[in-house]
Amino acid sequence: MIQHKKISRIIEKRIRDHIYPPLSKIPTQNELAEEFHTSRVTIKKAIDSLIAKGLLVSNRGSGTFVKSNPLINEMNFSGDSYLGLTATMGTEKGRISSEVIKFEIEFPNLRLQKTLLLEKSQPVYHIIRLRKLDNEPFQLEHTFMPIEVIPGITMEVLEHSIYSHIQDTLGLKIGSSFRIVKAVKPDDFDKNYLLCQSDDPVLEVEQVVYLDNGIPFEYSRSRHRYDKGGIVFNNQIER
Amino acid sequence: MIQHKKISRIIEKRIRDHIYPPLSKIPTQNELAEEFHTSRVTIKKAIDSLIAKGLLVSNRGSGTFVKSNPLINEMNFSGDSYLGLTATMGTEKGRISSEVIKFEIEFPNLRLQKTLLLEKSQPVYHIIRLRKLDNEPFQLEHTFMPIEVIPGITMEVLEHSIYSHIQDTLGLKIGSSFRIVKAVKPDDFDKNYLLCQSDDPVLEVEQVVYLDNGIPFEYSRSRHRYDKGGIVFNNQIER
DNA sequence: TAGTGGTCTAGACCACAGG
DNA sequence: CTGTGGTCTAGACCACTAG
Numbered sequence: 196m197i198q199h200k201k202i203s204r205i206i207e208k209r210i211r212d213h214i215y216p217p218l219s220k221i222p223t224q225n226e227l228a229e230e231f232h233t234s235r236v237t238i239k240k241a242i243d244s245l246i247a248k249g250l251l252v253s254n255r256g257s258g259t260f261v262k263s264n265p266l267i268n269e270m271n272f273s274g275d276s277y278l279g280l281t282a283t284m285g286t287e288k289g290r291i292s293s294e295v296i297k298f299e300i301e302f303p304n305l306r307l308q309k310t311l312l313l314e315k316s317q318p319v320y321h322i323i324r325l326r327k328l329d330n331e332p333f334q335l336e337h338t339f340m341p342i343e344v345i346p347g348i349t350m351e352v353l354e355h356s357i358y359s360h361i362q363d364t365l366g367l368k369i370g371s372s373f374r375i376v377k378a379v380k381p382d383d384f385d386k387n388y389l390l391c392q393s394d395d396p397v398l399e400v401e402q403v404v405y406l407d408n409g410i411p412f413e414y415s416r417s418r419h420r421y422d423k424g425g426i427v428f429n430n431q432i433e434r
Numbered sequence: 435m436i437q438h439k440k441i442s443r444i445i446e447k448r449i450r451d452h453i454y455p456p457l458s459k460i461p462t463q464n465e466l467a468e469e470f471h472t473s474r475v476t477i478k479k480a481i482d483s484l485i486a487k488g489l490l491v492s493n494r495g496s497g498t499f500v501k502s503n504p505l506i507n508e509m510n511f512s513g514d515s516y517l518g519l520t521a522t523m524g525t526e527k528g529r530i531s532s533e534v535i536k537f538e539i540e541f542p543n544l545r546l547q548k549t550l551l552l553e554k555s556q557p558v559y560h561i562i563r564l565r566k567l568d569n570e571p572f573q574l575e576h577t578f579m580p581i582e583v584i585p586g587i588t589m590e591v592l593e594h595s596i597y598s599h600i601q602d603t604l605g606l607k608i609g610s611s612f613r614i615v616k617a618v619k620p621d622d623f624d625k626n627y628l629l630c631q632s633d634d635p636v637l638e639v640e641q642v643v644y645l646d647n648g649i650p651f652e653y654s655r656s657r658h659r660y661d662k663g664g665i666v667f668n669n670q671i672e673r
Numbered sequence: 674t675a676g677t678g679g680t681c682t683a684g685a686c687c688a689c690a691g692g
Numbered sequence: 693c694t695g696t697g698g699t700c701t702a703g704a705c706c707a708c709t710a711g
Binding site for chain 4: 240255
């Protein structure tokens with residue numbers, strides 16, 4: 196485990212346990228460097244990641260402080276938002292189930308060729324899955340993946356987890372994702388599977404996911420029932 | 435200007451100008467350190483920020499590469515997403531206008547007291563503004579700000595820019611924001627001002643904005659016409 | 674003025690990729 | 693093996709806050 200990551204987790208725990216209470220000043224970087232037998236730069240890195248998470252705020256000259264964030268509990272999503280958006284629902288993964296609506300192999304259209312850097316002769320999986328929480332559908336996901344990049348997908352894999360297949364079976368690492376969020380009207384799929392009324396809005400997340408070597412391996416559109424969850428995020432403002 | 439920021443801007447420009455073409459390997463950190471007469475740590479910081487922006491990807495052992503991101507042009511939002519969401523529409527700020535629908539002073543309700551850390555006796559501005567692009571309404575924003583924290587707001591300020599009042603007139607610095615994005619049904623305000631039909635979805639962004647000392651100074655809900663823009667973002671996956 | 678965080682350096686060691 | 697990026701150190705200087 197990387198040092199600064201380990202330290203940042205310890206500090207995060209102290210914040211969540213109120214060992215460092217809201218609005219209080221945490222020890223100086225020098226004090227923390229001494230406590231963890233490390234250098235100030237490493238402490239700084241750990242603190243920076245907690246600032247990025249919205250838990251701390253630093254003021255040159257006066258110190259580093261715990262942010263009073265009443266929404267802190269809505270922020271447990273951090274770290275596994277790549278599991279679709281299920282993480283925003285909390286940690287109740289046991290209650291989540293998946294149903295495969297469609298699983299076919301196709302040739303990519305032009306848009307998909309550009310997005311996933313494919314020739315038209317390189318086939319892709321076209322997968323539609325319905326996700327349910329306590330047997331209530333909340334998300335319908337249309338996924339496209341190139342067979343060449345992610346081989347060996349089967350119904351079994353789909354019912355379990357594509358991501359563990361990619362990471363554990365294929366030994367690939369996921370690097371980053373790029374998303375566009377919109378509100379849209381429900382289409383026939385949404386009405387059928389998400390049980391949407393015609394005037395129910397749908398939250399659409401369009402996503403391109405990259406491996407850690409920069410190769411795009413997934414294009415997907417997830418469609419969410421408007422009354423089952425949103426997307427939470429935290430921004431640092433650039434100066 | 436901070437060194438690593440300056441360097442990252444130069445590198446970013448080289449990427450956008452295809453001096454470092456898509457998928458190509460950029461010079462090693464050592465080479466860049468030499469070119470910019472700086473240390474490798476500083477180069478690393480610059481590269482890290484471009485990785486966070488989704489422009490680069492690094493591989494230990496082989497080098498740092500330009501990501502082929504077909505959506506790169508949709509990513510010009512970086513840096514001023516705190517100007518509401520107008521930045522996602524491009525850089526066409528000249529075509530954007532604001533109309534103040536409501537500007538009153540109220541006492542905060544319980545939720546607002548908790549969110550902005552206020553007593554019920556500390557009044558807040560309650561502002562509703564309609565934003566238009568080429569005279570077409572696209573966003574309706576409900577804003578609450580404590581008078582104590584952000585004094586001196588007038589109609590004139592509202593018609594110009596709240597943020598330049600905060601930063602330039604009051605000399606305060608904006609630190610971070612916390613957002614929740616949802617799809618919702620239009621309410622009467624939306625129908626009136628955004629000219630939504632009953633079955634048009636609305637993209638709602640709930641937001642708490644903090645000063646750089648960690649004090650929350652704004653709670654707002656922006657409501658967007660579903661056909662005028664979405665929200666774009668980029669994620670690095672944690673390992 | 675003393676203490677704090679922000680930035681930077683020069684050098685080191687490691688893990689990993691590729692020949 | 694060599695070269696790459698990932699991480700870390702010890703020390704330095706600066707900008708800012710607060711007493």
